[in-house]
Amino acid sequence: MAVTAWTPAETAAKVMNEEKVFILDVRNEDAFQDWKIESEHFEYLNIPYFDMLDGVEDVVEQLPKDKDILVVCAKVGSSEMVADMLSDEGLDVAYLEGGMKAWSEHLEPVKVGDIPGGALYQFLRLGKGCLSYMAVSNGEAVVIDAVRMTDTFEAFAQKQGAVIKHVLDTHLHADHISGGRMLAENTGASYWLPPKDAGEVTFRYEPLEDEQTIAFGETEVAVHAVYSPGHTIGSTSFIMNQQYLFSGDILFVDSIGRPDLAGKAEDWVADLRNTLYQTYASLSKDLIVLPAHFMNMSEIGDDHTVKAELGELFKKNHGLNMEDEEAFRRTVTENLPPQPNSHEEIRQTNMGKITPEEEKQREMEIGPNRCAVQQ
Amino acid sequence: MTIYVNEKLDAKGLACPMPIVKTKKQMENMQPGEVIEVQATDEGSLADLQAWAGKSGHQYIGTNRENGVLFHYLRKSSGEENTEHSFEPIVDNEALKQKLQEDIQLVDVREEAEYAFSHIPGAVSAPLGELDAKMEELDKDKPVYVVCRTGTRSDLAAQKLSDAAFKEVFNVVPGMSSWDGETEGR
Numbered sequence A: 001m002a003v004t005a006w007t008p009a010e011t012a013a014k015v016m017n018e019e020k021v022f023i024l025d026v027r028n029e030d031a032f033q034d035w036k037i038e039s040e041h042f043e044y045l046n047i048p049y050f051d052m053l054d055g056v057e058d059v060v061e062q063l064p065k066d067k068d069i070l071v072v073c074a075k076v077g078s079s080e081m082v083a084d085m086l087s088d089e090g091l092d093v094a095y096l097e098g099g100m101k102a103w104s105e106h107l108e109p110v111k112v113g114d115i116p117g118g119a120l121y122q123f124l125r126l127g128k129g130c131l132s133y134m135a136v137s138n139g140e141a142v143v144i145d146a147v148r149m150t151d152t153f154e155a156f157a158q159k160q161g162a163v164i165k166h167v168l169d170t171h172l173h174a175d176h177i178s179g180g181r182m183l184a185e186n187t188g189a190s191y192w193l194p195p196k197d198a199g200e201v202t203f204r205y206e207p208l209e210d211e212q213t214i215a216f217g218e219t220e221v222a223v224h225a226v227y228s229p230g231h232t233i234g235s236t237s238f239i240m241n242q243q244y245l246f247s248g249d250i251l252f253v254d255s256i257g258r259p260d261l262a263g264k265a266e267d268w269v270a271d272l273r274n275t276l277y278q279t280y281a282s283l284s285k286d287l288i289v290l291p292a293h294f295m296n297m298s299e300i301g302d303d304h305t306v307k308a309e310l311g312e313l314f315k316k317n318h319g320l321n322m323e324d325e326e327a328f329r330r331t332v333t334e335n336l337p338p339q340p341n342s343h344e345e346i347r348q349t350n351m352g353k354i355t356p357e358e359e360k361q362r363e364m365e366i367g368p369n370r371c372a373v374q375q
Numbered sequence B: 001m002t003i004y005v006n007e008k009l010d011a012k013g014l015a016c017p018m019p020i021v022k023t024k025k026q027m028e029n030m031q032p033g034e035v036i037e038v039q040a041t042d043e044g045s046l047a048d049l050q051a052w053a054g055k056s057g058h059q060y061i062g063t064n065r066e067n068g069v070l071f072h073y074l075r076k077s078s079g080e081e082n083t084e085h086s087f088e089p090i091v092d093n094e095a096l097k098q099k100l101q102e103d104i105q106l107v108d109v110r111e112e113a114e115y116a117f118s119h120i121p122g123a124v125s126a127p128l129g130e131l132d133a134k135m136e137e138l139d140k141d142k143p144v145y146v147v148c149r150t151g152t153r154s155d156l157a158a159q160k161l162s163d164a165a166f167k168e169v170f171n172v173v174p175g176m177s178s179w180d181g182e183t184e185g186r
Helices: A008-016 A029-034 A077-088 A099-105 A150-159 A180-187 A265-282 A310-316 A325-333 A343-350 A358-365 B018-028 B045-056 B093-099 B112-117 B128-137 B152-163
Strands: A003-006 A021-025 A042-046 A068-072 A093-096 A108-115 A118-125 A130-137 A140-144 A163-168 A190-193 A223-227 A236-240 A244-248 A288-291 B007-011 B035-040 B059-066 B069-075 B105-108 B144-147 B169-172
Touching (some): A003 A008, A003 A077, A008 A099, A008 A108, A029 B045, A068 A077, A077 A093, A099 A358, A108 A130, A108 A288, A118 A150, A130 A150, A150 A163, A150 A180, A163 A180, A180 A190, A265 A325, A288 A310, A343 A358, B007 B018, B018 B045, B035 B112, B045 B059, B059 B112, B069 B112, B093 B144, B128 B152, B144 B152, B152 B169
Parallel strands (some): A003 A093, A021 A068, A163 A190, A244 A288, B007 B035
Antiparallel strands (some): A118 A130, A223 A236, A236 A244, B035 B069, B059 B069
């Protein structure tokens, strides 16, 4: 029977459209436990490929007859092998082109809404839960929290007929490698970083100070910086067009940021508290919050974006509703999830102190995102 | 440093699943207890070989990294965990720990690759197959403690030493598989 290849984009469409797919993940068990293609509508079976070298007869019995079957491995070779073996047993199956490596690098662009002179787009990195943004207005673009796959942003801007003028990072990332510097270099754009996070960086950048305004396209869409420390000491949020609040890793749809990625949990609790309960509380409740991460597929809305009104979050997000400061301190400093894989090396890379080869960068980023405190 | 092995497999440049497919195939033709060195450049081969060895009963010994090449060492399953030990006297790991302070000879009869990755400081390497030659270097009048992974190879070795007129020979059981004292190696 037939073996077909699904691209990461085709697989992403199945996730976004909430289709039912049966995933046969043939990586070793540790890798599968660590991370997988997430969807509430997918079913999973994990059997390492090396357990199937002598045949797949036993496996066939465990596979459904009425669902698409997608065989997944780390890169692609093992899933192709297993897909061929299953095909020889009379099954129609697909394998994921490029494996989890390609999946972790796939970006799904989705329009958030119109802005004067253009539109705002969110880029969902489904494999890792990172969110990047591009705002286009009158042929000029701003990119916020760009991830490592800079080609995607360049191609997207080109398709929109836009020139990337500014690249901004809300903070020095520790959970994924920023594409900001490279994107700025490739396009001639300015690269903006909060100076308090950039003390050790080895390259030139534009300092993103509190209340800084960065103009592009139509006058009124300009980006306004709001100093909002707590995840890192420099963490800065952006308000665009009096409509959107880019919250970085400070506030997520279902959770709040955690302050300990640089080992400063205790020091930064008060900052985080102040940012969320004073600074954010004083902002317009109509702002649409656009975070730098999502943790669960359930955070993706019907329009395929991850976003929420600030007012809604003040009602529903547990992290914004903890009156007791001591309870808040405990929540954000204790029982935290494990730190992201290679977080220290990732920080060094984002500071320009080390420049790992692309293969090494991929490896450093493998695994799930773990930068939030969730209840 | 080169480690003596029974077989080598060059899987450099091969992507997953080939390093494991080839290792499995080659190990099928090896004798129980023999050691293979697998050279690979696929980073994933490390975790996969470890997991595969664990499930298939083979012993994963260790991995060296040199100039971007991974050198994996595996020892074919020999079913030695189930064998009974016939040589007496037997001492346990704790007793050996006490004896390490004294003037004794400690002989490690595991394969060279196993010894290379981890052994008790001061242990002399004498793989079972080379014991006859190595015996010359040992003192027959001094107590000899023989250690391997589980006590089975050392059982055979202790008998050999005893037959060769070594006066005081002890088999350490279980040996390195549950040694929690000091070790050295790469």
